[in-house]
Amino acid sequence: MNVRKIVTLIDETAREGGRPVNPAARVAVVAAVIENPWGNQPFVEDLSEGIQDNASDLGALLAPRVIEALGAPVEAYGKAAIVGLDGEIEHGSALIHxxxxxxxxxxxxxxxTLLPAVEKRGRAGVTFDIPLKHKTDATIRSHHQSIEVRIPDAPHPGEIVVALAAAAQGRPQQRLAPLSSEK
Structure with missing residues (x-):
């Protein structure tokens, strides 16, 4: 795994809907910008070697960092893989799924629960939204949310941005009824 950079983002919402959010709603994102393990090759039929060489190491690198950055117990989480223009979306999916x-x-x-995800291909500076859901019950509506991410110089054409996001709570000021209340 060839890591060019690691980016950590913290988002804290102190007011929503004109009202204070106390404690502030906190979401953390940690992203690794890596060299695409299948880059500079013709079409690769079997992606398993690149998965074996990179996926676990990426998870081991990012998971403790995003939890540390959050600074609170995780309630919601999500993931992303953004592939540079010379790669395939399948390259990012192979790493995170x-x-x-x-x-x-x-x-x-x-x-x-399964980690909700976004995968896409884009140029450096592409904006992407990481979806988050509750960590043990994906039907809890209050925790269905997303965070917008942009890394100005990534991904380069031969890179992949792999990111994890964690939230310490659901959406600020959420007030939708539980999914189980609908008929």
Whole structure:
């Protein structure tokens, strides 16, 4: 795994809907900008070697960092893979849609649900939204949220941005009824 940089973002919302949010709603994102392990090659039919060489190491690198950056117990989480223009969306998906990657975050967050994800291809500075859901019950509406991310100089054409996001709570001032209340 060739990491060019790691970016950490913290978002704290202190007011929402004209009212204070106390404590402030906190979301953390940690992203690694890596060299695409399948870059500079013709079409690769079997991606398993690149997955084995990179997915677990990426999960082990990012999971403790995003939890530390959050500074509170994780309640909601999500992931992203943004592939540079010379790669395939499947390259990003191959890294993040594996137990080798995701289980590091699930274990560290004491979570059981699947990690919601976004994958896309884009130029350096592309904006992407990471979806988050509750870590143990994906039907809890208050925790369905997203965070917008942009890294000005990534991904380069031969890179992939792999990111994890964690929230310490649901949406600020959420007031939707539980999903189970609908008929």
């Amino acid at each position: 594996t137990l080798q990657f995701g289980d590091h975050f699930r274990k560290a967050a004491e979570a059981t």
